[in-house]
Amino acid sequence: MRAPVRMLTHGGSLCWGTATVSERTDYSNSQMRFYEAFELEPALSIDADDLKKRFYERSRQWHPDRFGRASAEEQQKALDMTSALNDAFRILRDPASRGEYFFKESGVELSKQLPSGTLEEFFELNMALEELRAGDESFRPQLIEARDKYSGLLNEMGKQLTVFFELYDKYTPSERKIIIEPIQNLLNTRRYIANFLREVDKQLNVLPN
Amino acid sequence: MSFQIDFGGEKSPIVGIDLGTTNSLVAVMELTGPRILSGIVPSVVSVNQAGEVIAGAEAREMLLTHPERTVYSVKRLMGRGVEDIQEELKLFPFHIAEGSESTIKLKLGDKTFTPPEVSAHILHRLKLDAEAELGVQITQAVITVPAYFNDAQRQATKDAGRIAGLEVLRLVNEPTAAALAYGLDKRNEGIVAVYDFGGGTFDISILRLHDGIFEVLATNGDTHLGGDDIDNLLLKIALEDIQSEWNEDVSKKSDAVQLLRRAVIDAKEQLSFLPAAVIDLAYDGKKYQREISRDLFDTLIAPVIDRTLGPCRNCIKDAGVSVEEIDEVVMVGGSTRIPLVRSAVEVLFRKRPHTELNPDEVVALGAAVQAGILSGDVEDKLLLDVTPLSLGIETMGGLVSKLIHRNSTIPASATEQFTTAVDGQRNVLIHVVQGERELVKDCRSLARFDLKDIAPMPAGFARIEVRFLIDANGILSVTARDQRSGKEQSVEIKPSYGLTDDQVEAMILESFDKAQEDFHERQLREARVEADAILAATDKAKQNDAYFELTDEERAAIERGVNELLVVYHGDDHLLVRSKIDQLNEATQTLAENMMNTAVRGALKGTNVNG
Numbered sequence: 030m031r032a033p034v035r036m037l038t039h040g041g042s043l044c045w046g047t048a049t050v051s052e053r054t055d056y057s058n059s060q061m062r063f064y065e066a067f068e069l070e071p072a073l074s075i076d077a078d079d080l081k082k083r084f085y086e087r088s089r090q091w092h093p094d095r096f097g098r099a100s101a102e103e104q105q106k107a108l109d110m111t112s113a114l115n116d117a118f119r120i121l122r123d124p125a126s127r128g129e130y131f132f133k134e135s136g137v138e139l140s141k142q143l144p145s146g147t148l149e150e151f152f153e154l155n156m157a158l159e160e161l162r163a164g165d166e167s168f169r170p171q172l173i174e175a176r177d178k179y180s181g182l183l184n185e186m187g188k189q190l191t192v193f194f195e196l197y198d199k200y201t202p203s204e205r206k207i208i209i210e211p212i213q214n215l216l217n218t219r220r221y222i223a224n225f226l227r228e229v230d231k232q233l234n235v236l237p238n
Numbered sequence: 239m240s241f242q243i244d245f246g247g248e249k250s251p252i253v254g255i256d257l258g259t260t261n262s263l264v265a266v267m268e269l270t271g272p273r274i275l276s277g278i279v280p281s282v283v284s285v286n287q288a289g290e291v292i293a294g295a296e297a298r299e300m301l302l303t304h305p306e307r308t309v310y311s312v313k314r315l316m317g318r319g320v321e322d323i324q325e326e327l328k329l330f331p332f333h334i335a336e337g338s339e340s341t342i343k344l345k346l347g348d349k350t351f352t353p354p355e356v357s358a359h360i361l362h363r364l365k366l367d368a369e370a371e372l373g374v375q376i377t378q379a380v381i382t383v384p385a386y387f388n389d390a391q392r393q394a395t396k397d398a399g400r401i402a403g404l405e406v407l408r409l410v411n412e413p414t415a416a417a418l419a420y421g422l423d424k425r426n427e428g429i430v431a432v433y434d435f436g437g438g439t440f441d442i443s444i445l446r447l448h449d450g451i452f453e454v455l456a457t458n459g460d461t462h463l464g465g466d467d468i469d470n471l472l473l474k475i476a477l478e479d480i481q482s483e484w485n486e487d488v489s490k491k492s493d494a495v496q497l498l499r500r501a502v503i504d505a506k507e508q509l510s511f512l513p514a515a516v517i518d519l520a521y522d523g524k525k526y527q528r529e530i531s532r533d534l535f536d537t538l539i540a541p542v543i544d545r546t547l548g549p550c551r552n553c554i555k556d557a558g559v560s561v562e563e564i565d566e567v568v569m570v571g572g573s574t575r576i577p578l579v580r581s582a583v584e585v586l587f588r589k590r591p592h593t594e595l596n597p598d599e600v601v602a603l604g605a606a607v608q609a610g611i612l613s614g615d616v617e618d619k620l621l622l623d624v625t626p627l628s629l630g631i632e633t634m635g636g637l638v639s640k641l642i643h644r645n646s647t648i649p650a651s652a653t654e655q656f657t658t659a660v661d662g663q664r665n666v667l668i669h670v671v672q673g674e675r676e677l678v679k680d681c682r683s684l685a686r687f688d689l690k691d692i693a694p695m696p697a698g699f700a701r702i703e704v705r706f707l708i709d710a711n712g713i714l715s716v717t718a719r720d721q722r723s724g725k726e727q728s729v730e731i732k733p734s735y736g737l738t739d740d741q742v743e744a745m746i747l748e749s750f751d752k753a754q755e756d757f758h759e760r761q762l763r764e765a766r767v768e769a770d771a772i773l774a775a776t777d778k779a780k781q782n783d784a785y786f787e788l789t790d791e792e793r794a795a796i797e798r799g800v801n802e803l804l805v806v807y808h809g810d811d812h813l814l815v816r817s818k819i820d821q822l823n824e825a826t827q828t829l830a831e832n833m834m835n836t837a838v839r840g841a842l843k844g845t846n847v848n849g
Contacts, residue, residue: 085451089620093649093710097252097407097612112649112707119646234551 060134063117073131073194075121084118124190125223128216137209143221144214151225161232169233176229179222186219252378252407252613253368254415254605257281257357257395259313259438259464260572263602264364266372267610272419272603276367283359284308285347293363302500305331305492307347311466314438315342315353316398317391319735326462329470331492340735354394354737355745358401365402373764379404380609382601384439385411386459386626388672389684389714390735396711397737401745407612409711412436413443414454414623415604416570420595421447421619428565429455431553433583433591434601435546436571438464442550444557444564453622456556456645458549465506465573468539472502472530475538476517480526494521509535510575536578543582550586556645567591570600622647625708627682632669636678641706644674651707655721662694668704670714683734687716689727702727758812765815769807772822776800784832792828799825 061071067083069075089095091110096103120126132139154175157168193212197205254272256263261278283293284300285307292300301308314326319340326332335343335350343350361381368376381404383395392409399406413432420430427447434441441459445452476498477489488494501519508515509532519526554561567587573579574597583591610616624645630638631654641652656666666689673681692700701721708714718727737745776796779785785793799822806814 085449088451088622092620092622094408094608094611094620098614108649108707108709111710112651115647115650116652119650 061131062113063120063130066114066117067121071131071134072198073128074191074198075127077122080118080122084114087114124187124194125216125219128190128194128212132209139209139213139216141217143217147218147221151221154225154229158229158232172229172233176226176233179226183219183222183226186215186222190215190219250374250376250378251372252380252609253364253376254410254602254607254609255361255364255379255381256412256415256602256605257313257361257381257383257398258601259311259436259466261437261598262360262364263599264368265599265602265606266368267606267613267615272606272610274599274602275371278598279360279363279367280310281313281357281360282308282310283312283346283351283356285349289347289349291346291349291359293359301496302493305496306333309333309344309346309351309356311438312344312353312356314462314466315344316357317353317388317394317735318342322735330466331495341737352737352745354398354742355401357395357398358745361398361402361404365404370760375761377403377405378407378609380408380410380605380612381406382412382415382605383409383712384434384436384459384461385413385441385443385454385457385623386439386461387712388461388627388682389712390682390733391461392711392713393733394736396713397742400742403746406711408608409713410605410608410621411441411443411454411457411623411626411712412439412601413441413457413570414445414452414621415602415608416568416595416600417443417445417447417452417604418607418619418621419600419604420568420592421452425566426450429559429563431550431564431567431587432570433546433550433567433574434459434570435573435579436464437573438462438466440464440546440549442546442553444553444559450618451620451622453647454624454645455558456553457624457626458553458556459626460545460549463542463545464571467542468506468573468576469499469502471538471542472506472517473499476502476519476526476528479528480519483526484524488521494519497521505530506535507575510577532577539576539578543576543579546579547582547586550583561586561588564589568595568600569593570595570597572598623710623712624648625650625712627672628674629684629706629708629714630671630673630681632671632678638671638673638676638678638681642708646708648708648712649710651705653703653705656689656700656702656704657698658692658695658700659697661697663697663700664692664694665690666692666700666702668716670706670716684714685716685734686732687718687729688732689718689729692720692727693723704729758810761812762810762815765812765819766807769803769815769819772819772826773800773803776822776826779826779829779833782829782833782836784829784836787832788829792825795825796822796829 064071067080067087088111091107091114093104093107093111096107099107120130129139154172157171161168161172190212193208193215197208197212200208251266253275254265254267258281260281262281263274263278264276265272265274279294280298282297282301283291284297284304285291286300297308301310309332311330314330315323315332320334320342323332323342327334333345335345337343341352343352344356365376379399381395381399383392387395395409396406413434416432416434417430425447430445430447432441432443432445439459439461440463441457443457444455446455473495481487488498498519501517505515505517509530514529514531517526517528517530564587567583567589569580569583569591574593580591580593607616607619608621611619611621625642625648626644628640628644629642630640633639641654642650656668658666668687668689669678670684670687671678671681672684675681689702689704692702702718703721704716704718706714706716716729718729719725720727799818803815803818803822806818809815
């Protein structure tokens, strides 16, 4: 079984070298409005409990239900504030979408390419998925096993992402250049696995007649 | 001489309305909690021989005598087009008028109505009932909708409110409303699943309750699955029986079908607490009886109940919780009285569901609580609801590009950049759809938006930012801005189903004006009844000894009160009549107290201690 760390670090091939880091660390000119909605300094790491607490507090203050009998302008403001808050919460609560948002808004372009070897690793499983789709039930056990394995892996990768995010926040701009590649690989691999699992789940839920 | 609680100051209360497939209810928030006003109103509308529209219990009787001019379960048609309802038409006797396409028109007698108009008559009935009971005019309401209702169905419900003369301050999802009523009563913390199986719709919602916040984690359902479907199964059996016993096909005789439908519903309801029940029909001098055992009933309805379990599993998954983490399952809707439903839910959720709340009332009570939140009377509760379906736009090749995913907390928004494909292009058409499938043809078309009057420029140069916003009612709005000029870009919306604003406006005026007039007349009539009562009481009191014990000024004040009330009595200002009633009330205060004291003294004197 392939260890998660190996998947993340066995890279170095040329196709990964597309990330560009801007030297800018001052976010005041950027578009970090999702952080502003929570009065948080832009950072990759976020304390989930604190974020939720802020979300509830601001919802209580700004939800349109609190303005049921207010003027049209106040109601519009409540709607704008709350939709921005909800949009921000949706993006920031999930580490992967937060990471993508953060880099995009800080002017860092991430490559969407998968680490080499990933597609090969999944080649056989994708074939099995196709066979099951076509009705060959003999592939079901293999896919159940894969689902369990990669669900666990996804969790592991989540933890790893948290660690990398913390490091990134602490690092100087030049150090950040080093860690951005593994983060990028982690994000891309996670996205791929999550999509794969969604497809597998969908198919496993279709029971044989 | 009267005592009244002044609740909500000078503003009239906001009512909460459960606009159900089979029955509807109205409730209001009071100091002691939510209260149901008057009684259940069957969601049936009919046009009588005189051409008057009637709604509620009377209309339900008309269903038996004049089924051709009566409609029930209209909620199934809300926000739908004719091509959507072909399946429904096989099972429900809807009389569709000619020329119906994206907007259905129903024929009742010689009149035609859109589904929102039919619903408006039910809402209007509830409005009148609430006004009669509360003695104030009702202009604002919270109306509940199935959580799984799409944009068009929500919009149609809101339109119905407007047509009925009600400003719909909020559409609340039925299971969420139930959770609110439940949370008020039973539990304030934890994870709660609400299984809402009503007359025509099924919803499942999972909520996290924390410190007064009711946060919906996920919702799922089927807007065309309910007790109606169970009725139709029994109906089919009975019709086949009758065909062979009487050698007669009564399925085309709408009066016979309605009688049989009533018989089937009676049997179904009995089967919730008896091991067997009889479908009993007397028609045209003939009798039909058929015993249905609980076992047969369970076998028959198992597929219907199974259809609720898939959405439950998906909902648990989407909520990101395990079955073990769910603390309670709350049952809502009349169909949850069926034992097989309860046991299926118990097996799936691995815990005994809560059935002690009245499943018919809990949604209306929750709607009243939400009305209390909106009016500011309830300060410590807040609902955070989600959109049940993903919102997307059509991209090349008939594919859907999702902008807002299902189960996103609402209000929610998304912005997207659009540009032109051809030099000098002036318009961009955007097709908005709702649903989870990848192809446009498998999703629900909501609307087409035409971005108009784009300044001519080479292809790909235009930068138009479009903002899609789903508000707290789950209803979509769209705004667009030209990024280059910073100007608002005009957006022309063509809803795929339903009524335009102008159409709704045209429907309102008539019924609304009439309602105003009716209301005013009733207010006046009620004020006069009260005036009669106090004038009679004063007249009688003047014979009492206590009257002569009053000072001259006190007697003069009473005389003045009587005369002034008589002067305004025949005018048409009920508020003036009321103010003069109050004035006389005050003037007779001392007299009333003295009479009371005399009466009490008399009573005490006459009391024997050994009684």
